[in-house]
Amino acid sequence: MNKLRAAITGIHAFAPDYLLTNEELATMVDTTDEWILTRTGIKTRHILKGEGKGTSDMGAEAVKGLLQKTNTSPNEIDLVTCATVTPDMQFPATANIIADKAGIKNAFHFDMNAACSGQIYALTTASMYIESGKYKKVIVVGADKMSSIVDYTDRATCVIFGDAAGAMLLEPTTEDVGIIDSIHQSDGSGRIHLHHKAGGSLKPASRETVDAREHYIYQEGQAVFKFAVSKMVDVSVEMMKKHNIEPEDLAWLVPHQANLRIIEATARRMGINREQVMINIERYGNTTSATIPLCLWEWENQLKKGDKVILAAFGGGFTWGSIYMKWAYDGKKE
Ligand code: UT7
Numbered sequence: 499m500n501k502l503r504a505a506i507t508g509i510h511a512f513a514p515d516y517l518l519t520n521e522e523l524a525t526m527v528d529t530t531d532e533w534i535l536t537r538t539g540i541k542t543r544h545i546l547k548g549e550g551k552g553t554s555d556m557g558a559e560a561v562k563g564l565l566q567k568t569n570t571s572p573n574e575i576d577l578v579t580c581a582t583v584t585p586d587m588q589f590p591a592t593a594n595i596i597a598d599k600a601g602i603k604n605a606f607h608f609d610m611n612a613a614c615s616g617q618i619y620a621l622t623t624a625s626m627y628i629e630s631g632k633y634k635k636v637i638v639v640g641a642d643k644m645s646s647i648v649d650y651t652d653r654a655t656c657v658i659f660g661d662a663a664g665a666m667l668l669e670p671t672t673e674d675v676g677i678i679d680s681i682h683q684s685d686g687s688g689r690i691h692l693h694h695k696a697g698g699s700l701k702p703a704s705r706e707t708v709d710a711r712e713h714y715i716y717q718e719g720q721a722v723f724k725f726a727v728s729k730m731v732d733v734s735v736e737m738m739k740k741h742n743i744e745p746e747d748l749a750w751l752v753p754h755q756a757n758l759r760i761i762e763a764t765a766r767r768m769g770i771n772r773e774q775v776m777i778n779i780e781r782y783g784n785t786t787s788a789t790i791p792l793c794l795w796e797w798e799n800q801l802k803k804g805d806k807v808i809l810a811a812f813g814g815g816f817t818w819g820s821i822y823m824k825w826a827y828d829g830k831k832e
Contacts, residue, residue, distance in 0.1 A: 500672040500673070500674065501629075501672070502628070502629055502631055502670050502671075502672060503625075503628075503629065503670070503671055503672070503675070503676035503677060503678070504624065504625035504626075504627075504628035504629060504636075504668045504669070504670065504671075504676055504677050505668065505669060505670075505671040505673075505675050505676030505677070505823075505826035506666045506667065506668060506676075506677075506794070506823070506825070506826060507568060507667050507668070507669045507826055507827065508564055508567060508568035508570075508666070508667040508831050509564070509664065509665070509666050509667075509791060509794045509795045509798055509831075510560050510561075510563035510564035510567060510664070510665050510795060511560055511563075511662065511663065511664035511665070511788065511791050511792045511795035511796075512556050512557075512559035512560040512563065512662065512663045512664075513544040513556075513660075513661070513662040513663075513782060513785075513792070514544045514545060514546040514547065514556065514661055514662070515544070515547075516544065516545045516546070516547045517542045517543075517544060517545075518542065518543050518544075518545045518660070519541070519542050520534045520535065520540070520541060520542070520657070523656065523657055526650055526651075526656070527650070527651065527652070527653035527656060527657075528653055529653045529657055534657045537757075537759075538657065538658060538757050538758060538759075538779070538783075539757065539758025539759070539761075539777075539779050539780055540657065540658065540758075540779055540780060540783045540784075541780045541781065542780070542781055542782075542783075543659065543660025543661070543781075543782060543783030543785075544660050544661055544662055544782060544785075545645045545660065545661055546643050546645060546661040551643075552584075552586040552592075552595075552643060552646075553582050553584050553585060553586055553592050553641045553642060553643045553646075553663070554586045554592050554595040554596045554599060554641070555599070556641050556643065556661065556662065556663035556788075557580055557582075557592065557593075557596040557599075557639045557641035557663045557665070558595075558596050558599035558600045559663065560639060560641065560663040560664055560665035560791075561578070561596055561597075561600040561602070561637060561639060561665045562600050563665075564637065564665040564666070564667055565600065567831050568667050568831060570635065570667065572600060572601040572602040572603065573602075573603060573604050574604075574634075574635050575597075575602045575604065575605045575635050575636070575637055576604070576605050576606075576627075576633040576634060576635055576636060577605050577606055577607065577624065577627055577633055577636040577637070578593045578596060578597045578602060578605050578606075578607040578636075578637045578639065579593055579607065579608055579609070579610055579620045579623065579624055579636070579637075579638055579639070580592045580593035580596055580607070580608075580609050580610065580620070580639040580640075580641060580787075581609070581610045581611075581612065581616025581617045581619065581620040581638070581639065581640045581641075581787035582609060582610075582611070582616065582639075582640070582641050582642055582786075582787050583611060583613050583616065583642060583647075583694075583786055583787070583814070584641075584642045584643045584644060584646050584647055584786075585609060591607060591608050591609040592609055592641065593607035593608055593609050593639065594607045596639055596641070602637075605637075610623065612684075612813065612815060612817040613692070613786065613813035613814030613815055613817055614754050614756060614784070614786050614787070614789070614811055614812060614813025614814065614817075615682070615754070615811040615812065615813045615815070615817035615818055615819055616640060616786070616787040616813070616817075617638070617640035617664075617754075617787045617788070617789070617790045617791060617811065618680070618682070618790065618809050618810075618811050618819050618820070618821050619682060619817065619819065620638050620639075620640065620787075621638050621666070621668075621677070621680075621809070621821060622677070622680040622682060622819075622821060624636045624638045624668050625668060625676075625677045625680075628668050628669065628670050629670075631670070634669060634670060635667065635668070635669055636667075636668040636669075637665055637666070637667055637668070638665070638666045638668060639663060639664070639665045639787075640663065640664050640665075640786075640787035640788045640789075640790065640791050641662070641663035641664070641787060641788055642661065642662070642663075642785055642786040642787050642788055643661045644659035644660060644661055644715075644784070644785065644786055645659070645660075645661050647694060647713065647714055647715050648714060648715060649711055649714035649715070651711075652714065654717070654719055655714070655715050655717050655719075657783075658756075658757075658783055658784050659715070659783055659784050659785070659786070660782050660783035660784065660785050661785060662782055662785040662788040662792055663788050663791075664788045664790070664791020664792050664794070664795055665791065666791055666794070671826060673826075674804075674824065675803060675804060675823075675824040675825065675826040676823060676824065676826055677821060677822075677823045678741070678822045678823055678824065679737065679740065679741065679821070679822045680819060680820070680821045680822070681733050681736060681737060681740075681819055681820050682817075682818075682819035683729070683733070683817075683818055683819060684815050684816065684817045684818075685815065685816045686815065686816075688725060688814075688815060688816030689814070689815065689816075690718075691717070691718040691721040691722050691725075691816075692715075692716070692717045692718070692722050692813075692814040692816075693716055693814065694713070694714070694715060694716065695707070695712035695713075695716055696710075696712035696713055697712075697713050723757065723759075723760065725812065725816055726756060726757070726760050726812040726818075727759075727760050727763045727764070729812050729816070729818040730753065730754070730760060730763075730764045730810050730811070730812045730818060731763060731764050731767040731768075733810060733818055733819055733820045734751065734753075734764055734767075734768050734808055734810045734820050735767055735768060736820075737808055737810075737820045737822050738768060738808070740822075741822055743806060743808075743822075745768060745769035745770045745774075747806055748768075748770055748774055748806050748807075748808060749774065749801075749802070749805035749806050749807060749825070750774060750775070750776055750797070750801070750805060750806075750807045750808070751764070751765060751768065751770060751774055751775045751776070751807075751808050751810065752776045752790050752793050752794060752797075752807060752808070752809045752810070753765075753775065753776070753777075753809075753810050753811070754784075754789050754790060754810065754811035754812060754813065755777070755778065755779035755782065755783075755784055755785070755789040755792075755793070756779075756784050756789075756812070756813075757779070757784075758777065758779055758780075760812075761775060761777055761779070764810060776793035776794070776796070776797050777793075778792060778793055778796055786813070789811075790809055790811065798829070798830045798831070799829055799830045800829075801825045801827075801828075801829070802825065802828050802829070803825060803826060803827055803828050804824055804825065805824065805825040806822070806823075806824055807822075807823050807824070807825055808820055808821070808822050809821040809823070
């Protein structure tokens with residue numbers, strides 16, 4: 499019998515209605531549509547508005563849609579894991595809250611914090627629960643309300659991020675599809691370039707930390723950019739070499755959507771065409787844990803069983819990695 503693998507058997511995503519345009523941002527900070535577009539590739543981002551709404555609300559919408567489109571009962575789910583850097587609260591895990599809101603009663607749940615690589619770290623972790631043979635239906639959520647930690651007076655970061663959530667169903671298969679390999683790496687010394695200064699145990703929230711605007715994303719853009727390009731490229735090329743994947747064999751690269759220039763550099767070095775790359779950064783911006791599921795959801799119609807797909811991400815930590823899979827079904831499940 500073939501090795502037991504985990505396959506994505508359904509995907510759904512949710513993006514809130516409100517569209518924050520470059521034009522609106524230009525009324526808030528000293529920026530222009532032209533700067534944002536040429537430096538990042540972003541035109542609009544979705545923002546979750548409304549009192550009392552957090553990351554879990556978007557995650558729960560994605561999960562409920564996923565259960566419906568895959569005809570799965572909430573009672574069948576064994577595990578829910580949620581990649582996020584914007585949990586509803588420090589604890590409990592946002593995965594606990596999402597599962598509760600989606601009516602999932604028989605599963606255990608935990609969060610994964612690997613910043614923009616969170617979704618692929620969570621996917622690899624979840625796939626191992628399936629490969630163990632013990633768990634049959636696992637949901638991997640990637641959800642972030644980045645607007646809750648963006649400083650809308652800082653033009654270098656506020657133009658980049660958006661809010662969204664995506665959810666994937668993983669199930670076992672013995673067919674020649676599913677997740678074949680993953681490469682993950684981290685370097686904690688990179689934390690100096692990208693972090694959230696206050697609100698953790700190192701520097702608990704205080705009047706001073708609020709006054710100093712330390713509850714927002716701190717990013718040294720250029721330094722992060724350099725690492726992001728070299729690490730996303732390295733890990734994607736390494737995956738191709740390891741599995742003898744020629745550029746023309748690859749159906750899709752699904753890159754984390756941080757900056758169009760990072761995506762284009764990665765594709766160039768992999769020797770693939772723009773037509774082989776899922777890119778929707780212009781409409782969503784960087785939604786951190788949700789970028790990869792948002793892409794797969796939007797391209798679900800075009801995906802075919804057996805398609806060779808590489809996912810690649812880089813993010814705070816630093817964290818980075820890639821996953822190689824063969825897509826498990828044809829077209830949209832709706
Ligand atoms: O998601 C995971 C991790 N994150 C990333 O991968 C993000 C990586 N970094 C980036 O994508 C880019 O570095 C940014 C988009 C954040 C910034 O682009 P950049 O081309 O690296 O710009 P920069 O930081 O080098 O700034 C160049 C100039 C500066 O002005 P001076 O000092 O040359 O006069 C900035 O002050 O652009 C200025 N600038 C802006 N100007 C207009 C910075 N932000 C803006 C803005 N509008 N929004």
